[in-house]
Amino acid sequence: MASAYDVVVLGGGPAGLATALSLRSLSDCSILVADAGEQKRERAGESAPPDLLAPLRRLQLEANFLAAGHMHSPGSAVRWGREQVGYNDHLLNPMGPSWRLNRPVFDAMLVEAALKQGISVQWNTRYLRAKANEAGFSLTLAERAGLEREVQARWVVDATGPLARFANDLGIKKRTDDQLFGLAGFSTVQSGNMKKQVLVESTPEGWWYAAYLPDHRIIHMFVTDAPQLRQLKSAGIEGWAALLSRTQLLGQALEGVQLTPPEFHTFPIYSSLLEQTFGEHWLAVGDAAATYDPIASQGLYKAVSDGVMAGRVLAQGHEQELEQYDAGVKERYARYFEQRCGLYGQERRWVEADFWRNRQVVGLL
Ligand SMILES: Cc1cc2nc3c(=O)[nH]c(=O)nc-3n(C[C@H](O)[C@H](O)[C@H](O)COP(=O)(O)OP(=O)(O)OC[C@H]3O[C@@H](n4cnc5c(N)ncnc54)[C@H](O)[C@@H]3O)c2cc1C
Numbered sequence: 001m002a003s004a005y006d007v008v009v010l011g012g013g014p015a016g017l018a019t020a021l022s023l024r025s026l027s028d029c030s031i032l033v034a035d036a037g038e039q040k041r042e043r044a045g046e047s048a049p050p051d052l053l054a055p056l057r058r059l060q061l062e063a064n065f066l067a068a069g070h071m072h073s074p075g076s077a078v079r080w081g082r083e084q085v086g087y088n089d090h091l092l093n094p095m096g097p098s099w100r101l102n103r104p105v106f107d108a109m110l111v112e113a114a115l116k117q118g119i120s121v122q123w124n125t126r127y128l129r130a131k132a133n134e135a136g137f138s139l140t141l142a143e144r145a146g147l148e149r150e151v152q153a154r155w156v157v158d159a160t161g162p163l164a165r166f167a168n169d170l171g172i173k174k175r176t177d178d179q180l181f182g183l184a185g186f187s188t189v190q191s192g193n194m195k196k197q198v199l200v201e202s203t204p205e206g207w208w209y210a211a212y213l214p215d216h217r218i219i220h221m222f223v224t225d226a227p228q229l230r231q232l233k234s235a236g237i238e239g240w241a242a243l244l245s246r247t248q249l250l251g252q253a254l255e256g257v258q259l260t261p262p263e264f265h266t267f268p269i270y271s272s273l274l275e276q277t278f279g280e281h282w283l284a285v286g287d288a289a290a291t292y293d294p295i296a297s298q299g300l301y302k303a304v305s306d307g308v309m310a311g312r313v314l315a316q317g318h319e320q321e322l323e324q325y326d327a328g329v330k331e332r333y334a335r336y337f338e339q340r341c342g343l344y345g346q347e348r349r350w351v352e353a354d355f356w357r358n359r360q361v362v363g364l365l
Pocket of ligand 1 (some may be wrong): 010011013014015016034035036038039045046047048125126127128159160161162167182184193221267268269272286288292294297298299300301303340
C-alpha cells in the first residue's frame, strides 16, 4: 500500500466502489478503497429497481451486469394494512422488471472493475481516526494483524455505511428518524418450490420479508424493534419458528418447502440523514450520507447512483457541485421518509401494538 493517495474511499460497499469507479472514469488520480471487512461475506440487500441499470451504464458495467445471471423479479405479494394480499407486478413497469441480485456476483463485479481500473482495494483494513492537515487528511488505518499505518489523502470519501464513521469523527451529526432491527435467516432450499415473488407481510410485532435468491437459497427476515428482537433472540430458533408459523402469506409460501436450518444475521435498520454530506477535503456517500429502511428497496440503487454523482463531483472539485450534491441527497431523503411514513401509517390494524404505535408517532414528527 502506498502512503499517499489523491482520494481514499473508506468502505468497499456498492457506494464506495461506485464512487471510485466513477471518479476513475474521469480522472487519473490515485485511489485507495479501504474496507474493514472480508471481501466475501453475507451482505444485506438483493432487491433492486429496474433503474439500477442507468448508473451501471454510466460505469460501463451494464453489459457485465446483464450477463451475470441475476434474476428478474416477478413482482411482490404484500399483506399490509388489510387482510387481502395485494400484488405488484413489476413486469408491467415501463422501466422493465425489478432485479433479484446474486449479491456475491454483484459485489465481485464492482471489485473486479475497480481492480481492472487500477484502483487499490484493501480488505481487512479499518479506518480508525483522522487528522486534518493542509494537504487533506492523515488517516490511521488498521490491518488484520492490528498493524496501524498512516495514509495521507487529499480527499476522503466516507462510504462506511449507516454509522458514517469518518463524518462522525469530524463531529457531523447524523439525525436518526427511526431505528429498527432485521433478524435475517438465510437457508438453502433442499426440496419443494418457493414462490419467486418478494413476500412482505405485516404482523402485530413487526413485518416479514422473504425472497428466493438466485443461488437456491432464501432469505426470510423479521423486522422489529429492539425489545422484541431481544425477546426473539432469547427464545432461539423455536421462538423464530413460532412467530413465522403465525404468518399467513409467508407461512403458505413456505409450506412444503424443505429448508436447511437458517444461518442468522442481525442488521440494524435506520432511517437517518447526515446533517452535512461534505466539507473541506471530504464527502459522504451511500448509507453514510442517508440511510433508508429496506422496505423502500432503494438502498442499492441509491448507493450506486449517488456514487456515480459523487465521483463526478470529486473530479470537478467545485464548491457549487458539492452543494448541489448535498441538496440532492437531502431532497431525496425527505421524499423517501415522507413515503415511508405514509406506508407505515397504512397499517391501522394494530395501532395499540408497540411496534405500530411507535411508527405512527415517528410518522407524525
Ligand atoms: C437487512 C437489510 C436488507 C436490505 N435489503 C435491501 C434490498 O433488498 N434492496 C436494496 O436496494 N437495499 C437494501 N438494503 C439497503 C442496502 O443494503 C444499503 O443501502 C446499501 O448496502 C448501502 O451501500 P453502502 O455502500 O452505502 O454501505 P454498505 O453496503 O453498508 O458498505 C459499507 C462498507 O463500509 C465498511 N466499513 C464500515 N466501517 C468501516 C471502517 N471503520 N473502516 C473501513 N471500512 C468500514 C463495511 O465493512 C462495509 O463494507 C438493505 C439493508 C438492510 C440492513
